[in-house]
Structures are given as structure tokens and as C-alpha cells.
Amino acid sequence: MTAKPEDRKNSDKGDTKGIWGVAVGAGPWRWRVKSRRTLLAVAEVAAWWVPLAALWLVLVSTLDPLELAVGAGASAVAAFVARGARRAVTGR
Numbered sequence: 001m002t003a004k005p006e007d008r009k010n011s012d013k014g015d016t017k018g019i020w021g022v023a024v025g026a027g028p029w030r031w032r033v034k035s036r037r038t039l040l041a042v043a044e045v046a047a048w049w050v051p052l053a054a055l056w057l058v059l060v061s062t063l064d065p066l067e068l069a070v071g072a073g074a075s076a077v078a079a080f081v082a083r084g085a086r087r088a089v090t091g092r
Contacts, residue, residue, distance in 0.1 A: 041083070048079035 056071035057063070 044083050044086075045076075045079045048082045049075050052078050052082075 052075035053071060056075055057068075060067050060071060
């Protein structure tokens with residue numbers, strides 16, 4: 001299928017869609033950048049979660065499954081709060 005002249009005219013007017021309706025310049029590198037940011041965010045939350053969960057285990061006297069689940073949840077919430085606080089301070 002060949003491109004119609006009116007499709008080319010629309011793309012010259014600053015339209016970000018190409019002939020096939022795909023954004024111009026949407027190459028695979030954009031997916032890699034997004035996945036790298038996601039990976040770094042997950043790594044940062046995990047880096048906060050591990051010591052916070054360990055602290056919970058040290059401070060709790062019983063190790064039944066409910067205490068472990070509550071500790072994991074509380075540590076996860078605290079890890080997300082810590083990441084948000086760090087981003088607020090650094091501006092990133």
C-alpha cells in the first residue's frame with residue numbers, strides 16, 4: 001500500500017502520527033528508557049524494604065505468619081514513603 005498525498009501533507013503540518021497511525025520516532029529505545037526507570041524505582045523500593053523488614057523482625061518478639069505479613073506490608077508502605085520523600089527533596 002502506498003502513501004496517499006494527503007497523508008504526507010498532514011505529516012508535514014506538525015502531526016506526530018505517521019502514515020500508519022504510529023507516533024513518529026516511537027522507537028524501541030523509548031521502551032528501554034521506561035523499563036530502566038521502572039527497574040530503578042523497583043530497586044530503590046527494595047533497597048528500602050529489606051532493611052525496614054529486617055528491623056521489624058528484630059523488634060517483633062513472635063514470628064507467626066500474621067506478624068510477618070503485617071511487617072512486610074508496613075515495610076512496603078514505609079519504603080514507598082521513603083522513596084517519595086527522597087524524590088521530593090532531590091526534585092527528581
